[in-house]
Amino acid sequence: MDFFARQERARRSTKRLIAYFALAVLSITLLLFVVVSFGLQFMADAQHESNRRRGYRAHGLQAEAPAGTKALFRADVFAWVTLGSLALIGIGSLWRLNELRAGGSSVATMLGGQALSANTRDPDERKLLNVVEEMAIASGVPVPQVFLIPDESINAFAAGYQSSDAVVGVTRGCMRLLNREELQAVIAHEFSHILNGDMRLNLRLIAWIFGIMGLALVGRMLLYARSGNRKDYLPLLGLALIILGWVGVFFGRLIQSAVSRQREFLADASAVQFTRNPHGLANALKKIGGLAAGSQVSSPQASEVSHMFFANGLKSSFLTPFATHPPLAARIRALDPDWDGQFAATHRPAPEPPTAKSAAGRLPPLVGSLPGVVLAGGASGFLSAADGPTPVTLHYAAGWRAALPAAVEEAAREPFGAEAVLFGLLLSRDAVVRQRQLAELTRVAGEPIVTETLRLLPAVAALAARARLPLVDLALPTLRELSEPQYQLFSAALQKLIEADQQIDLFEYTLQRVVRRHLATQYDGARRPVAQHYALKPLLPDCAAVLKLLAHIGAAQPAAAEAAWRAGWASLGSAPPPLHAPAGDDLIAFDTALARLDLAAPPLKQIILTAAAHTVGADGEIKEQEAELLRALADTLDCPIPPFVSLSEV
Amino acid sequence: MSGIIIIVLLGLVGCVFLVLLFAWSAYNGLVGLRNRYQNAYAQIDVQLKRRYDLIPNLVETAKGYLKHERGTLEAVIAARNAASTAAARVAQNPGDATSMQALAGAEASLTGSLGRLFALAEAYPDLKANTTMMALMEELTSTENKVSFARQSYNDSVMGYNNKREMFPSNLIAGAFNFGAAELFAVEKTEERQAVKVQF
Numbered sequence: 001m002d003f004f005a006r007q008e009r010a011r012r013s014t015k016r017l018i019a020y021f022a023l024a025v026l027s028i029t030l031l032l033f034v035v036v037s038f039g040l041q042f043m044a045d046a047q048h049e050s051n052r053r054r055g056y057r058a059h060g061l062q063a064e065a066p067a068g069t070k071a072l073f074r075a076d077v078f079a080w081v082t083l084g085s086l087a088l089i090g091i092g093s094l095w096r097l098n099e100l101r102a103g104g105s106s107v108a109t110m111l112g113g114q115a116l117s118a119n120t121r122d123p124d125e126r127k128l129l130n131v132v133e134e135m136a137i138a139s140g141v142p143v144p145q146v147f148l149i150p151d152e153s154i155n156a157f158a159a160g161y162q163s164s165d166a167v168v169g170v171t172r173g174c175m176r177l178l179n180r181e182e183l184q185a186v187i188a189h190e191f192s193h194i195l196n197g198d199m200r201l202n203l204r205l206i207a208w209i210f211g212i213m214g215l216a217l218v219g220r221m222l223l224y225a226r227s228g229n230r231k232d233y234l235p236l237l238g239l240a241l242i243i244l245g246w247v248g249v250f251f252g253r254l255i256q257s258a259v260s261r262q263r264e265f266l267a268d269a270s271a272v273q274f275t276r277n278p279h280g281l282a283n284a285l286k287k288i289g290g291l292a293a294g295s296q297v298s299s300p301q302a303s304e305v306s307h308m309f310f311a312n313g314l315k316s317s318f319l320t321p322f323a324t325h326p327p328l329a330a331r332i333r334a335l336d337p338d339w340d341g342q343f344a345a346t347h348r349p350a351p352e353p354p355t356a357k358s359a360a361g362r363l364p365p366l367v368g369s370l371p372g373v374v375l376a377g378g379a380s381g382f383l384s385a386a387d388g389p390t391p392v393t394l395h396y397a398a399g400w401r402a403a404l405p406a407a408v409e410e411a412a413r414e415p416f417g418a419e420a421v422l423f424g425l426l427l428s429r430d431a432v433v434r435q436r437q438l439a440e441l442t443r444v445a446g447e448p449i450v451t452e453t454l455r456l457l458p459a460v461a462a463l464a465a466r467a468r469l470p471l472v473d474l475a476l477p478t479l480r481e482l483s484e485p486q487y488q489l490f491s492a493a494l495q496k497l498i499e500a501d502q503q504i505d506l507f508e509y510t511l512q513r514v515v516r517r518h519l520a521t522q523y524d525g526a527r528r529p530v531a532q533h534y535a536l537k538p539l540l541p542d543c544a545a546v547l548k549l550l551a552h553i554g555a556a557q558p559a560a561a562e563a564a565w566r567a568g569w570a571s572l573g574s575a576p577p578p579l580h581a582p583a584g585d586d587l588i589a590f591d592t593a594l595a596r597l598d599l600a601a602p603p604l605k606q607i608i609l610t611a612a613a614h615t616v617g618a619d620g621e622i623k624e625q626e627a628e629l630l631r632a633l634a635d636t637l638d639c640p641i642p643p644f645v646s647l648s649e650v
Numbered sequence: 651m652s653g654i655i656i657i658v659l660l661g662l663v664g665c666v667f668l669v670l671l672f673a674w675s676a677y678n679g680l681v682g683l684r685n686r687y688q689n690a691y692a693q694i695d696v697q698l699k700r701r702y703d704l705i706p707n708l709v710e711t712a713k714g715y716l717k718h719e720r721g722t723l724e725a726v727i728a729a730r731n732a733a734s735t736a737a738a739r740v741a742q743n744p745g746d747a748t749s750m751q752a753l754a755g756a757e758a759s760l761t762g763s764l765g766r767l768f769a770l771a772e773a774y775p776d777l778k779a780n781t782t783m784m785a786l787m788e789e790l791t792s793t794e795n796k797v798s799f800a801r802q803s804y805n806d807s808v809m810g811y812n813n814k815r816e817m818f819p820s821n822l823i824a825g826a827f828n829f830g831a832a833e834l835f836a837v838e839k840t841e842e843r844q845a846v847k848v849q850f
Contacts, residue, residue, distance in 0.1 A: 084660035084663075087660075114685070415800070481689070
């Protein structure tokens with residue numbers, strides 16, 4: 001899977017960065033040491049001068065002291081300076097890392113971004129949100145929150161540790177000046193960062209760089225501080241710190257440019273791969289060239305995150321050789337070799353008519369039940385298709401959205417309605433169970449939400465099974481607007497609804513898992529899992545639990561289950577243990593296994609997901625339940641799988 | 651001896667650095683919480699606007715039936731206009747005490763006059779049976795539920811912000827950078843804690 005190969009490449013570049021970083025720390029230490037030594041020498045000389053002037057004879061050694069002390073003091077001065085600078089850099093880095101623990105949204109607020117509300121009426125904002133939603137659904141990730149940076153230039157970024165806390169930030173100029181095709185290309189470029197695992201490295205880089213640029217950055221903040229009380233001292237102190245921190249800034253830029261320059265070409269290539277349309281991206285870049293403000297972001301903290309932007313976010317200065325992005329012209333030529341090198345002046349595009357709500361054209365209707373998706377090329381075909389969005393899945397996502405009933409789409413875009421939609425998805429078709437669920441829900445969450453749920457229920461219940469999970473993806477960013485107490489109530493209500501029928505079906509399980517996972521970092525303060533397992537052998541029992549459920553779910557007869565089981569184990573490279581008959585607690589075992597597999601190192605996750613895909617694809621067909629389980633698995637392992645679209649739907 | 655000087659110096663720089671980092675942290679935390687409650691207000695604003703848009707339709711539909719109750723209808727429109735203006739003023743500066751209280755008052759009187767209108771409509775069976783009227787009533791109930799929900803979210807966010815603003819040591823930063831207190835969106839009278847009930 002190319003997706004995993006790219007992630008692997010991102011991880012390897014970390015080693016080079018560590019080397020640069022060590023060099024930076026060394027240089028700062030040396031500089032500080034030189035400054036301190038001179039300072040001490042100066043003080044010692046002055047002391048000696050004043051002693052001599054007073055005329056009293058001190059210790060015999062003192063006459064020769066200047067020469068002697070120069071040699072002696074080096075060692076322990078050096079030691080203390082080293083310790084001190086390591087401490088300062090270490091504290092700075094750790095502090096910044098802690099500040100960034102909220103993930104992508106901390107970067108967005110740092111740059112002055114405002115979160116876009118999902119039920120906005122502004123046509124430009126609506127267009128941007130639609131593009132992001134389609135890209136997310138086409139990639140199989142929850143829709144990230146979108147932030148608007150108040151700059152008139154054209155730029156964008158994606159930040160976060162995982163897809164759960166990923167955000168996409170876009171400048172106002174980007175939103176207003178690009179047409180839909182160009183906007184889609186820019187968003188595709190950003191999504192490639194999300195899917196390649198670049199984001200995590202980027203966030204850590206901010207923390208490291210802060211450590212070495214710390215003094216300069218704090219100085220700059222002081223220069224910009226508007227406290228109204230102490231205008232006199234702060235800017236001066238700031239200036240002094242900036243001068244001291246210059247070495248750190250130099251190395252910081254070096255590291256940023258080493259990381260991001262090459263990657264930007266790759267991200268451009270990925271964007272083209274996803275959309276199969278090089279012109280959108282080329283035109284977006286040309287518009288940047290034709291704009292006076294270009295891609296410059298005015299926030300004073302833009303320099304910390306310059307490696308995350310779509311295009312160069314900083315003014316050109318003497319540090320331009322360390323630019324974080326390849327030159328604009330080179331990027332355009334890579335996409336459009338026939339470009340004449342001229343930039344036309346950029347102006348607002350003509351407003352495009354919004355996509356009409358219609359029965360979805362050539363896509364199958366979203367209501368009723370759909371047959372299983374037939375895989376062309378079996379499991380390997382599916383795996384290579386699961387590499388990110390494609391024009392097929394993008395078209396599917398757009399069609400899905402157009403075919404979604406207006407009431408449901410509108411409800412999913414506001415917190416109250418989003419809750420009602422999710423409750424509606426969990427209500428049982430069995431009248432008795434449903435009564436029980438409604439009674440529980442009224443007791444836990446109150447009557448208004450039950451009324452709203454019942455109002456939306458006809459539309460929600462009619463959705464095809466395959467259309468349900470994208471709806472959850474759509475509703476997730478809206479649910480982030482819930483306050484903490486509201487979320488706790490919502491979570492409890494979900495739990496009660498699922499328990500009401502005393503058994504868990506696969507869709508309920510997947511929904512609850514996806515919702516919990518993606519909202520947990522924000523509300524429960526859950527810490528991101530750190531990889532603990534680096535060898536496959538201890539995880540084989542968990543793999544067995546996962547593969548067992550997958551094998552039985554998709555199989556009509558025991559023979560088919562056996563074949564699927566064998567296919568999965570062959571992919572794991574191990575002899576298959578005997579396959580047991582399906583048991584009542586299989587789903588619980590699956591859940592427990594997933595929790596452990598979440599702690600596996602990324603290369604292992606790739607192996608596990610591949611094995612799961614082989615198990616599911618052994619019969620050449622993916623049924624709905626298999627798709628739902630695979631989605632739960634992929635979501636937990638943080639390896640997004642695009643929606644399954646059969647060739648007959650293209 | 652110079653060793654001691656170095657330690658002291660480094661210690662001082664380290665302390666200054668830590669204090670600055672803490673101040674920066676507190677400042678960012680306050681900004682983040684302020685953004686959160688302002689965004690939460692935006693959600694209320696959307697729902698309030700929807701409510702204000704529904705009311706003229708409601709009055710128009712009822713006018714044909716309630717020919718002799720012009721006073722009540724006009725009171726509803728007047729209350730709606732007052733609430734709309736108040737909401738617009740709050741939207742420019744969410745959390746400001748005076749405009750927030752003005753909005754709460756305007757909303758309370760709007761709910762009061764709507765309640766009187768519905769009580770009056772009880773006596774007119776033709777109006778009750780009118781399909782447009784029924785649809786509008788349902789929309790109105792739904793919107794009021796959404797206002798209530800959004801208000802809850804806003805109040806939770808305001809509490810979070812006010813807490814951080816008042817607790818030591820971030821209150822020092824709040825004072826230095828003029829972070830004002832935010833006002834809750836309170837429900838004024840007890841009778842309209844219940845959503846306007848549509849009972850025919």
